[in-house]
Amino acid sequence: MKPYLEIFRVQLKNNFVREAVYRTNFLTTVMVDVIWMGVELSLFTVLYANVPTLAGWTKEQVFFFLGIFFASDALFSTFFQRNFWMFSDLVNKGELDILLTKPVNPLFLALTRWMSLTTFFNVFLGLAIAIRFAEPAGFAGGSRWALVSIWLLVGLATAVALRFAFSIWVFWTERSWALSRLYYQFFQFATKPDALYPPAIRYLILTFLPFAFIGSIPARALLHGLELEEYALIAGVLLAFFVVDAWLWRVGLRRYQSASS
Amino acid sequence: MKLEWRLAALKNGLQDATAYRIEFIFEFLSAAFVPAAIQWILWYALFKIGGATEIAGMSYQDLLQYTLVSILFTQVRGGDLDFELGEMIRSGQLSNYLLRPVGVVEFVFLRGLAPKLFIAGFCLLLGIVLSFFIDISPTRLVGAMGLALIGNVIYYQLSASLASAAFVWEEAYSLLMVKNMVVNLLSGELLPLNLFPQALSWIWMSAPFYLFVFGPTQYALGRWSHEQFLVQFGISAIWLVIGYGLIRLTWGLGIRRYLSLGG
Numbered sequence: 001m002k003p004y005l006e007i008f009r010v011q012l013k014n015n016f017v018r019e020a021v022y023r024t025n026f027l028t029t030v031m032v033d034v035i036w037m038g039v040e041l042s043l044f045t046v047l048y049a050n051v052p053t054l055a056g057w058t059k060e061q062v063f064f065f066l067g068i069f070f071a072s073d074a075l076f077s078t079f080f081q082r083n084f085w086m087f088s089d090l091v092n093k094g095e096l097d098i099l100l101t102k103p104v105n106p107l108f109l110a111l112t113r114w115m116s117l118t119t120f121f122n123v124f125l126g127l128a129i130a131i132r133f134a135e136p137a138g139f140a141g142g143s144r145w146a147l148v149s150i151w152l153l154v155g156l157a158t159a160v161a162l163r164f165a166f167s168i169w170v171f172w173t174e175r176s177w178a179l180s181r182l183y184y185q186f187f188q189f190a191t192k193p194d195a196l197y198p199p200a201i202r203y204l205i206l207t208f209l210p211f212a213f214i215g216s217i218p219a220r221a222l223l224h225g226l227e228l229e230e231y232a233l234i235a236g237v238l239l240a241f242f243v244v245d246a247w248l249w250r251v252g253l254r255r256y257q258s259a260s261s
Numbered sequence: 262m263k264l265e266w267r268l269a270a271l272k273n274g275l276q277d278a279t280a281y282r283i284e285f286i287f288e289f290l291s292a293a294f295v296p297a298a299i300q301w302i303l304w305y306a307l308f309k310i311g312g313a314t315e316i317a318g319m320s321y322q323d324l325l326q327y328t329l330v331s332i333l334f335t336q337v338r339g340g341d342l343d344f345e346l347g348e349m350i351r352s353g354q355l356s357n358y359l360l361r362p363v364g365v366v367e368f369v370f371l372r373g374l375a376p377k378l379f380i381a382g383f384c385l386l387l388g389i390v391l392s393f394f395i396d397i398s399p400t401r402l403v404g405a406m407g408l409a410l411i412g413n414v415i416y417y418q419l420s421a422s423l424a425s426a427a428f429v430w431e432e433a434y435s436l437l438m439v440k441n442m443v444v445n446l447l448s449g450e451l452l453p454l455n456l457f458p459q460a461l462s463w464i465w466m467s468a469p470f471y472l473f474v475f476g477p478t479q480y481a482l483g484r485w486s487h488e489q490f491l492v493q494f495g496i497s498a499i500w501l502v503i504g505y506g507l508i509r510l511t512w513g514l515g516i517r518r519y520l521s522l523g524g
Contacts, residue, residue, distance in 0.1 A: 028435035035439045039446050047303065049458040050316045055306040185295035192299070196306035201298075 007104060008112055015115040026118040033122045037070055037129070040191060055195040061223060064137035065193050067130025068148070068222065069215025072155030073190075074122035080160055082114035087167045088176045094258045107249055111160070123152075139223055151218030154234065158213035161241035168245065171252030190214040210237050266363050267371055274372035275379060289380065293332050296450060300328040303452070317456045326395055327453050331478040333384040333391075333402075334409040335450050338473040342373040343420035343437050350427035355519065366421050366508055370414075377413055381406055388481070397481050404490060405477035411497045412473035416444070418504025419469070421512070428515030449475025469500040 019025065041063065048059040057065070090096045090110055099106040130148070134141060166183040170176035190211035194202055205212040213234060220226065279285050307313045308321040316324070346369055349355040358365040388402040423440055427433035445451055447470040454465045454475045465471050476493050479485040485493070 024432055028432040032435045032438045035442050039442045042446060043451055046452065046456050046458070046461075047307070050456055051307055051311060051313055053311065054303075055310040188295060188299050192302065196310070197302055198305050198309075201302065 003104065004108060007108070011112050012115065012117075015117055019117050026121070029116070029118045030121055030125075033070075033074070033119070034125065037066070037125065040066055040070075041129075055193070057193050057195060058137070060133045060136035061138065061219075062193060063133040064130050064139060064223065065215055065219035066191075067126050067128070067133060068151065068155075068219045069126070069190065070129060071123045071126030072152050072214050072218065073159070074119055074126055075152060075156045076159040076163075077116055077119040078123070079115055079156075080111060080163070081119075082116055083111050084163045084167050084180070086114060088170045088180075091170045091252075091256060096256060097258055106253075111164075137223060144222065147222060148218075151221060154238075155214040155218055157238060158210055158241075161238060161245055162209070162211065164245045165241065165248075168248045168252055171255045186211060190216070192216070193219065195220075206233065207237055210234075210241070213238070267367075270363075270368050270371035271375040271378075274375035277372065278376035278379075285376070289336065293336055296335065297328050297332050300331075300452065301325065304328070317453075319453065319455070324453065326482055327478055329391065329395070330388070330397065330481050331449060331453075331474050333388050333481075334405065334412075334474045334477040335448075336384055337377055337381045337406070337409040337413055338448065338450075339413070339416050339420075339441075339444070340373045340377065342369050342417060343424040343440075344434060345369055345373075346421055346424040347427040347433050347437060350424070350515070350519070351431065351433070359516075366512060370417050370421070373417070374413070377410075381410060395482075397483065401481050401483065405481035408472060408480065408490070408494065408497060409474070409477040411494075411501065412469075412477070415469050415497065415500045415504050416473055418501070418508055422504070422507040422510075425511035425515040428518050444470050444473070447471065448473040449478065453478075469497070472497050472500070 044054075044059065044062050044066070047054060048062075052058070054062065086095075087110070090099070096106065096110070099109045102109060127148070163183060166179050167176055169179055173179075186209055189197075189201070189205050189209070194205060194212040194216040197205065202212075206217075217226070217230070217234065304321055304324045307316060308324075314320070319327070346366070349358070349365070349369075355365065358368065385402060385406050388397070388406075389399050391397065392399055392402065420437065420440065423436050424433065426436055430436075447454070447465045447468055449465075449471055454462075454471055457465060465475075472493065476485070480490045480493075
């Protein structure tokens with residue numbers, strides 16, 4: 001475990017040095033994300049101008065959910081997003097070769113090489129929105145704030161597992177671009193509370209495509225708590241995803257034919 | 262000669278877009294139906310779970326019709342050609358185009374227009390099939406598609422003008438991403454613009470984005486009269502002139518500063 005922590009520390013340092021060179025990148029990243037957050041908040045502002053509640057969620061509760069969702073997504077963008085964009089090149093251009101020669105798990109290297117540390121600022125923006133709407137949303141606060149970090153990690157783990165499941169097929173297909181786009185289309189299901197969805201879609205985003213675990217379930221858990229079976233469902237689905245992802249990685253590696261793949 | 266390169270650019274654009282046919286169809290379908298599914302979910306939550314009967318004067322049926330018909334026009338709008346222009350400037354590839362006897366902004370537009378024309382034709386056919394199930398007239402559909410295509414040109418003009426920021430700013434792509442998000446909301450792709458509170462309507466009315474999706478959908482569904490449609494057509498013509506002027510200005514200034522570095 002210790003060597004992995006050391007490698008992660010070095011990767012973190014390297015990425016920090018690289019990003020320090022492009023300082024304006026910080027402002028643009030923040031600007032783009034602030035607008036994105038603004039558009040999502042505006043969408044619900046318009047809807048709530050017409051109705052008092054949406055599937056039992058008040059405007060403040062939805063904004064609290066959005067805050068948690070933005071923070072969780074920003075964590076993923078900071079530490080993993082770029083690695084998944086580069087995943088296709090790892091296989092198609094044979095860049096995986098160099099990782100396979102190292103005496104550590106190549107998957108660990110593949111998923112931690114690139115970071116967008118400037119995006120980390122958006123974790124605070126998301127949390128600021130959650131904090132602003134916590135009380136009117138009915139969040140108990142106090143020691144329950146400690147649970148926020150745990151639920152953010154659940155959201156992060158879900159995003160990694162899902163994104164990996166959409167990217168791994170590059171070992172079998174020539175281009176993974178269409179699947180990446182499909183991931184981002186489905187990702188839109190994560191931007192709304194799961195209570196809004198009809199039963200079939202709700203079932204889908206709580207099981208086979210658990211996008212609800214990124215923001216909706218954490219927000220619901222923080223606001224109202226979950227049933228015991230819902231906790232079991234989250235653990236079961238995430239475990240299943242990690243087992244299948246790991247198996248696909250091993251099978252994919254066996255197909256890998258270096259630069260000519 | 263002038264027509265020849267334009268036709269060649271159109272042909273080349275269509276060939277390029279359909280080189281990976283499965284991906285082309287896959288992208289078209291996912292780009293069309295996932296956003297529509299999201300809209301439908303919102304209406305479902307409002308009416309079926311929330312028990313609402315009418316919102317901003319629209320019933321569940323009205324909103325579903327809007328969602329369904331707006332898909333036809335959402336697919337005609339836009340594309341990522343502005344990102345292509347920005348990358349050309351940033352990487353210095355623009356130099357290759359400046360040496361040729363073609364206007365680079367128009368060339369990129371025509372290449373991108375070809376698949377959009379194909380999609381517009383397909384969506385028109387789809388709309389005519391839909392007219393058997395929904396009360397929409399094929400004549401109105403043709404007019405609405407015409408407005409959506411003009412919207413495509415306006416969208417490109419504004420996008421290309423913004424892309425010219427790459428002449429002076431390395432991170433110009435972020436402006437384009439912001440523009441995309443604003444257009445998503447203010448074009449009527451995410452929800453009908455008449456859901457905006459009256460006091461905020463000026464926001465979408467003062468930009469041309471509503472002409473891309475909301476306008477064509479309103480006309481196709483018979484919620485705009487022919488007179489209103491003609492007025493909006495006139496407004497789109499004004500935006501075309503403004504867009505043309507903006508391109509001339511921004512690219513004229515940009516080319517003067519261009520150093521052909523990178524790549």
